[in-house]
Amino acid sequence: MQEYLYRKYYSLFLKICMRYTDTLPDAEQCLNDGFFKIFTKTAQYGNKGSFEGWMKQVMVNTCLDKLKVGKSAKALHFVEINDHLPVQVHIHIANDAMQNLNFKEIMQSLHRLPETYRMVFNLNVFEGYSHKEIAKLLSIKEGTSCWYLNQAREMLKKELSKYQLKKK
């Protein structure tokens, strides 16, 4: 059963880990740590929601724990943003350019983002957490989460547009 689950969710969960960690060995370690929790703490799944959703949550929490443990407090320091958000520069990225993007380019661009920005972006865009949930999880204000997300998105667009320029 364990092997079945491991093989079935290997790709999905490794992608999650790869988004949060900086290196492949770290991602693989996170993956196994997460699966270890899943296999040994299955009893904690209280039939609330889907089992896959619970496993995914365990995996994300494992990655977040590793980031908090493995990095200095400075690296995870979120600058609280006031309600009056600074003016943002929006970077335009063409639709056709988005069509040509691939997984490798996205992952590389994602890893060029600062850890805090990447974390908020991951939680919101890939995990589907609301700003309220992110704020609670990371002990920051909702506005801060929102600001980090927008900044991360703009940075990501900037990084992705570099690939498009290279292709041209």
Add this chain to the structure above:
Amino acid sequence: MNNNEFDKRIADIVAGEDIPFNEDNWAAMQHMLGKKGPRKLLLLPFLLNPYSAAAAVFLIIITSVYFLVNQPVESANDIVTTHQPAVEHIPVDELPDTASYNITPLVNATPKQKVKKRVAEVEQPVIAAHITTEDSSMPVKKTVVAQEPKPHKADKQLRDYFPVSDDEDARHNKLVFGINSGVALYESNNSFTAGLLVKNRINEKLSVQVGLSFVQGRQNISSRRVDVAEHMAWVNTDTGMVPGLATTVTERYEEYSRNLPYIQFNPSVSVKIFRKLYGAVGADVQRLIINKTTLDTMNKHLGEAGRKVPQTDAGITLNMGYNITKNIGFGISYRSSLAGVATGKVQYVKRNYFLVQLQYLFNAE
């Protein structure tokens, strides 16, 4: 494209990618789930603690220094090889009147067989004579290193998804500082070295390392001396006994034990062979830190035996190392001196030896 569309597009592309399964990760998972794995060394928990590991290395250094510095300076012994005179020595006053005999030329005097004997201690200044002993291989205990599992095919592709960002560049180029100590083992000679090292990782495979160390080298040094003496003697010829000249050639091998302090500068390039095993090649410059007068006295005496101790000795080193933990490394290196002929037939004393090393890196990743 608005933000929502952008986010959705990104999420879709990522969701659509399938990562091939890696059996190695499943094997690691099984290991985590309680399958029996390789036994950890009992010492490992101790070594994993940075403070206790640093203390252990420091203790080894102090013990080695104490051991070497407190070794008594051995007396010099002479091994003498003597060419006996052609005939039995007869005191000059007992010789018959030379006017009535022909004098045999010196070339006709034939030496008898060599007689080697070891004589008692000869009192001479310890710094009197030096000849380095020749190299010989020492038996090195082989360390069996478990071969790293080959990386999964997918791993190479997956690694591409982690770009070498500026941060990662900075991390790779981060300087690592450490302490290094070692004991040179070579026949009856031994040396102790301790110092600092700085390591800079260029890429995943290559690193540049620079070491600055103090070396206390105990060398057993021997010097060959030849004395030729002539004296009158009776010589057997076809016409009977005639007085002639006989020569006595005495070869003396003076052996001394001497502690010489050096400062060592050792830049090298290391290549990672496996995850924990690496090889290194580099230069090794050692400079004597004794005053010039002492060195000159040594060399003046050694010059008679055709030997000379250089103030600065350049050489090359070859090293094989193994990282026991991320902070502690063990290595064996061979040092070969490049010193050649000083002037004429005077040979430089060479410092060639095997060195067993232990190093501790303070800020290893």
